[in-house]
Amino acid sequence: MHSAFKVVAVITALAAGFYGPQAINKVQESLGSDMENVDLADYCMLSTDSCVQDSISMSLDKNTAQPLIPSTIRVIWPNAKQDTLLLSLKGLEMEMGIALYQLKSIGGDEYEGEIILPVCTLEKMTWVGELTDGTTTIHPAIRMAR
Incomplete structure (x- = not known):
């Protein structure tokens, strides 16, 4: 495997690990919010x-x-x-x-x-x-x- 590809893979994994939970929480909040406003x-x-x-x-x-x-x-x-x-x-x-x-x-x-x-x-x-x-x-x- 090329070292440039390894570096990109590591950076991508770190970014996903750092930003992933925040993105998942935002999606869950937006999906759940429509039921909070039900009359x-x-x-x-x-x-x-x-x-x-x-x-x-x-x-x-x-x-x-x-x-x-x-x-x-x-x-x-x-x-x-x-x-x-x-x-x-x-x-x-x-x-x-x-x-x-x-x-x-x-x-x-x-x-x-x-x-x-x-x-x-x-x-x-x-x-x-x-x-x-x-x-x-x-x-x-x-x-x-x-």
Whole structure:
């Protein structure tokens, strides 16, 4: 190996070791900051009672979801543009990634889908998300407890 290449490799490793942790912290702060500004008043909290947002009605088969136990979400979406709806959920109190679900038309303006939320270390957690037909997007939220 050429000595010039070795010198460049050592300088690069030192720079990465010095600046790497700062860069990682900045990225983590920027990723987490969008959840700190979430206002639950902007979300439709799903339960056995219907919740309406932009003339779209949503409900869950239980008031509080449990991790790893299937829950059924039902949506009445007049004039939806697709045969399926896409639901994406992410944890509010804890970063758990994004959970994606597909709701299928069961006839007319009704859609239904089964969701299974992952386990987390918290006793209770709120999942906030987006539900879309590809044109319109609404914002459901689900309370989960162990």
